[in-house]
Amino acid sequence: MKIAVMLKQGPDLVEDLEVDASGKALASDDIKFKLNEFDDHALEEAILLKESGAADEVVAMAVEGKGADKILFTAIAKGADKAVKLNGGNPQDSHQLGKAFANALGSEGFDMVFTGVQSVDDRDGQLGPIVASYLDTPCVSVVSGVSVSGGTAAVYKEYSGGMMGEFEVDMPAVLGIQAAKQAPRYAPVSKIRQVQETASIEEVSMGDLGSGSRSSVASMAPPAKGSGAEMLDDVEELIEVLKDKGVI
């Protein structure tokens, strides 16, 4: 069984975000990009399935751009068998990104496609179900557990309050992963360097990206500050609040 993992980058939220002069986008000069954290879980779940013997091959995929090589080499260092970079386009939203992956997956072939359940910037919808729709395969989102036997997968989907739904899903299928069975592994820098020297990244054209989301951003701004919190200056003041609220 072959699992493709769709990886994408998004702004690192640890950094301050600012709006650019257009008022419709983030000021990109200041953005530090990182791998979408849910995609890291998607990759981990795929590698765990390979290690358990349920999957034979894990293919990491990402679109070209700054940081793409690093993400793909890191995926190989963690245990992916192959890295594929999609080039020849600049997807503007989840729908165009979805087209790019769907085009590449059509020629790559797969039994399962994993990706993060959501990302910090997917305004026009989530990548997993969008790709599934383009590929005409079943899709389950918010997944935190997958096992495979024969041509079907047992998929565990999270609801609120700690409840889960178990589903039997025919493959090929796309899954939006919320959490892997264990925390995503760490690849040491030395290992990634070694992979950079020995492994290669396959490049494919992302093809026609279609018309996109059919909606565009009118404006972007930090949320209006409400009355907000009363800011405390020191621990003495904090202790007063705790006393006042009957905590101590």
Next chain:
Amino acid sequence: MGDILVITEHLKGEFQDITFEMLGKAKDLAGESGRQCVAITFGSMNGKSDELGVADSVISVGGSDDYNPESYAAAVQSVVSAKSPSLVLVGSTSMGMDIANSVATALDMPTVSYCVDVSAGSSGFSCTSSMYGGKMNVVTNVDGSALVMVLAGAFNADEGKSAESPAVEDFVAESGAGKIRFKQLIEPEAADVDITQSDILVAVGRGIGSKDDIKLAEELADILVADLACSRPLVDAGWMSKEHQVGKSGMKVKPKVYIALGISGAPEHIEGMKSSSTIIAINSDKNAPIFDVAHYGMAEDLFDVVEELVEELE
């Protein structure tokens, strides 16, 4: 003019809060723009349509009571195709995420994620999304039919409740190709602690930095006779167990006092704790969204504050 459709959500025979939150908003929008507010129910939930009195009418698609990503999306798709609504409100939830994306992509309709506000304009709707972990509000204008995913807690559920009995239309809907089969609903494992019952919660987030440092928060919780809670990343990292998790996929809590340590305040977390009577947030990032919902805040290093606090209280 097309109706405003609300995709209801239910679990174990009960409509979920998101249903009423969306209905209240849909009714407002419908009133402003001269449209009808129509709720879609699944399985036998049409039997509870009298709880959906805010809706002008109900469309029952029948099928199974058990949610299925494929069959529920197929049913919604056939209703949307047949009725050409001007707007469809879907929860930005586990179920809504499957349904909205699938239907919108298949029918080539725009989708807008994470909406915290929607207003009616001259030709369409203006939707505000809470994005980038709650750090930016992004406005999307849609004209023509669109699916909008509404964040839980964005609107008041009480506005969506009324004791009328709307007319119910039985609709023969598609049910999909049968490639996904529901097996069972799994209840959470019995927990040692029920944080939904706690008076005081000390909650830790990613800012705690390492598993070992959770000890410090435990120490504070012991002194305050509080229970320990956490945000999602700590559970995913394996540092704390699921029974402590507050937020969208965890528990909804409303203690008397909620002390948030190193929690930035992503919408998924806020959803689970914003009803706490008093929220005290300690986070080194003064721009963290948690300070917008907190009543008291300290923009300081949490270790400095908690160490000093523990020392003082001892």
